[in-house]
Amino acid sequence: MEWLPLALLSAFCIASADALTRKYLQGYRARELVIVRFAMPGILLLPLLAMQPMPELPIEFWYWAAALVPLEVLAMLLYVQAIRDTSLTLTLPYLSFTPVFNTVTGYVLLGETVTLSGFSGIMLVVLGAWLLNIEHARGERFDVLAPFRAIVSERGSRLMLITAALYSLTSVLGKGALAYTTPLFFGTMYYVVIGFAVVVVFSFGNRAAVNVLWRKPVAHMAIGLFMSIMVLSHFYAIQYIEVAYMIAVKRSSLLFGMVYSVLLFHERARIEHFFAGAMMVAGVYLIAA
Numbered sequence: 001m002e003w004l005p006l007a008l009l010s011a012f013c014i015a016s017a018d019a020l021t022r023k024y025l026q027g028y029r030a031r032e033l034v035i036v037r038f039a040m041p042g043i044l045l046l047p048l049l050a051m052q053p054m055p056e057l058p059i060e061f062w063y064w065a066a067a068l069v070p071l072e073v074l075a076m077l078l079y080v081q082a083i084r085d086t087s088l089t090l091t092l093p094y095l096s097f098t099p100v101f102n103t104v105t106g107y108v109l110l111g112e113t114v115t116l117s118g119f120s121g122i123m124l125v126v127l128g129a130w131l132l133n134i135e136h137a138r139g140e141r142f143d144v145l146a147p148f149r150a151i152v153s154e155r156g157s158r159l160m161l162i163t164a165a166l167y168s169l170t171s172v173l174g175k176g177a178l179a180y181t182t183p184l185f186f187g188t189m190y191y192v193v194i195g196f197a198v199v200v201v202f203s204f205g206n207r208a209a210v211n212v213l214w215r216k217p218v219a220h221m222a223i224g225l226f227m228s229i230m231v232l233s234h235f236y237a238i239q240y241i242e243v244a245y246m247i248a249v250k251r252s253s254l255l256f257g258m259v260y261s262v263l264l265f266h267e268r269a270r271i272e273h274f275f276a277g278a279m280m281v282a283g284v285y286l287i288a289a
Helices: 003-024 030-050 059-085 092-110 116-133 146-153 155-178 183-202 207-214 217-238 243-250 253-263 271-288
Strands: none
Touching (some): 003 243, 030 207, 059 183, 092 116, 092 155, 092 243, 116 271, 243 271
């Protein structure tokens, strides 16, 4: 089961980057956060990319990559717009639907299928992620249906659902491109290209935006390091397993985030946290079984 520890490492690293972002990047604008989260790992991975020999890549690789990069940038733009305009409790739950969408995109683009047990595990992870994300929906009263109602009235909720669908495409396209090269080369190249694209897109009309990278260099380097490990472990894991399974396990980052909330931010864990966490752990068990 080589892929499972790698997927969990990827989840831990994204949760660690999220925790550092929350602790040290308070007050940053949305575009500044995106630049730090994507350009910094691109900078850190550039030397690693330069040290590798350029492999001979068939034209099929470039087809996958050409479809992947613009969709990734579009997903980032929609994500930032969604969290800027709408409460996080009414947007973030929709990201948990990505592995569900992966069962369709993985089948259509890669011919991947999931077992009944595996799909049950995916749904448990999704439901657990949903519950973890909406603990404060509609104020103090726990309201599990709030995000469903929000999709009718909140533009940000609809944007995040589209974002989840786009991420289900980018994760599958990434595996498609990976079939023609190694995880080390593709992981480093991918984030170098994405980092450059982010700087270009988010600096358009505001050339000084990239200066945010040097504002808190230690915190930014730490975030970039965790993001770099995340993307490499992501691609090493996804080569061994169906995309829907890997992305579902990667959503266990929310469990690591819950631990960070208690340890770093001294937040109390609610009973819903433990219930949702148990569902996600059960889901990962079914996927890995």
